[in-house]
Structure formats: C-alpha cells, structure tokens
Amino acid sequence: MWTPAVWASDILVHFYETSVLPAISNTKYEGLISGKGDRVIIRVMPDVVWKPYAKGQSLIYDDMTPGQVELVVDKAEYWGAKIDDIDKMQSDIDWLDKFTMSAAETGKINVDKAVLGAFYADVSSENSGSAAGAVSGSINLGETGAPLAMTKLNVTDIIVDAETVLDEQKAPQIGRWMVLPPILTNLLRKSELKDASLTGDGTSILRNGRVGMVGNFTIYTSTLLPWVMDGANRTYHIPFGTKDALTFAAQIPPKNVERLRSEQFFGTLVRGLMVYGFEVLYPDMVGSLYAYKA
Structure with missing residues (x-):
C-alpha cells in the first residue's frame, strides 16, 4: 500500500x-x-x-x-x-x-x-590558518599558499594540533569529530602510531563514514569535502569540531x-x-x- x-x-x-x-x-x-x-x-x-572574591566587596552580576x-x-x-x-x-x-x-x-x-x-567558512579565525590557537596563536593548521603537507609520519600530530585548538577554546571534550577525505584516512591507517592512536573497527568503515577514534576525535571519512588546487596539490578544507557547534x-x-x-x-x-x-x-x-x- x-x-x-x-x-x-x-x-x-x-x-x-x-x-x-x-x-x-x-x-x-x-x-x-x-x-x-x-x-x-x-x-x-x-x-x-567566575571572579575573584574578597571579604566585604560588592558583587558584579x-x-x-x-x-x-x-x-x-x-x-x-x-x-x-x-x-x-x-x-x-x-x-x-x-x-x-x-x-x-x-x-x-x-x-x-x-x-x-x-x-x-x-560551513568551514564560518569557523572562528582563531581556529584556522597558520597562527591558530585562542591562547597560543602558534598552531599551524595551513593556509592558502602554504597548506599542510600530510604524511603517514605526521598525520596524527596534525590531528592532535587540531584538538589543541579546541582545547584552547575550552570546547567540550565529548562529541568531538573530524572529517577526512579517503586519501588522508589512508595515511592515518598506514601511520606508525595507528595501533595506539586509531581505536575502533580496524577492518571496516560504517555506512556514515565512521573510521575510529584519535584522541577525543571521532574520525569520519567522506569523498565530499571541498578541495582546491593550491599550486600542484589537491588541497582539502578539513572540518573538525563538536556536535553542539x-x-x-x-x-x-x-x-x-x-x-x-x-x-x-x-x-x-x-x-x-x-x-x-x-x-x-x-x-x-x-x-x-x-x-x-x-
């Protein structure tokens, strides 16, 4: 019917x-x-x-x-x-x-x-670029003309840097995620630290692209991320964040x-x-x- x-x-x-x-x-x-x-x-x-308090002072609301x-x-x-x-x-x-x-x-x-x-265009200016970090201002997440070169040796380090950016914004630890294109998920699976860093099902990817966990990030893979040619390299805008954002x-x-x-x-x-x-x-x-x- x-x-x-x-x-x-x-x-x-x-x-x-x-x-x-x-x-x-x-x-x-x-x-x-x-x-x-x-x-x-x-x-x-x-x-x-929260504010410091001294005995007898007036309170500010x-x-x-x-x-x-x-x-x-x-x-x-x-x-x-x-x-x-x-x-x-x-x-x-x-x-x-x-x-x-x-x-x-x-x-x-x-x-x-x-x-x-x-939506990546709506992120805070402190959460992208070569001087990211609300506190440090010294975390390199890549920028036009100078993208990050990911390899199997540094892919987990770069993901940890992204997590540090959220830490400096005091973002919740729960519900963090990152979406990678398959070519970079491939690097993650080949990395020397994969056994220690990538937790979850090592043989299959769920229908929605879930790969596993790196730190507090749930890693997803998608072929639909935006990319541009920056010089001779196909360069991706890779989003990360928390579910509430x-x-x-x-x-x-x-x-x-x-x-x-x-x-x-x-x-x-x-x-x-x-x-x-x-x-x-x-x-x-x-x-x-x-x-x-x-």
Missing part, C-alpha cells in the same frame, strides 16, 4: 544512516520545521563568568540574556523517477524499495557536499511525496522534495585544517 508519510520517513531514515551530517551536528530542532522558508530562533546561552541565532531552512533538493509498466511486470525486485534507497543515497551526496562545502535539520514533507500515473506513457512517476538548513551556532567550537597528501 502506498503511504506518502511512511515512504518519506523511510527515505529520511536511510538518509540519516548514510549521511555524515547527523554524526557531526545536533538535529534537535528538526521537529520544528515543515517546509522550505521555515525559520527557527535558537537561543545561545552566554558563559557564566553579568547580564545573562541569551543571544540568538536563526536557523533558516532555505535549501531544497528534489528527485523524480519513472518506471514503465512493462519493466515493472518483468522485474523480480521491489522497485519502490530500490527507489527509496537510491533517493536516500543521492540525497546524502548532494546535501553532505553542500554543507561540508560551506553545528545544527542541521532536514525534512521530507509527506505532502511533497507523490506517486502519479504518467500521461505520456504507461507507467508510474514518483517524486519527492527534501528541505534542509544548517547553521554554525558556536564558531569557536569548530575549526578547519587546510592540507594535502604529500
């Missing part, structure tokens, strides 16, 4: 199983959206500041009015598929299940590429999932629309490496 709400839910479930985004962001505002153009006002609580960040669901992707009645009759597979899996997989590619290719929301409204009979041929048309949005809530809790495989 054709039920748009169930089919939309199935596609979204498969999308979340294969996309890296739910693993590196919080999705708690997803239930508040229903279509493109929706806006969610997110309150960002300021930090409580900080203004704890929450800041606001707006999550705008301003992006959309659609799919459309058709199947001829003759092909359906001659097929021994469940074509609807195949469409469901295909829609989720191709949706993941488009959405992951869009988000990974955009980035918010992501996606929905497939059941009203936008339809099955129709074609007017041009004997067959069925299926189409659907996914709406989504993302926002960096805490720029000081995300960063970006700029590196290539040497």
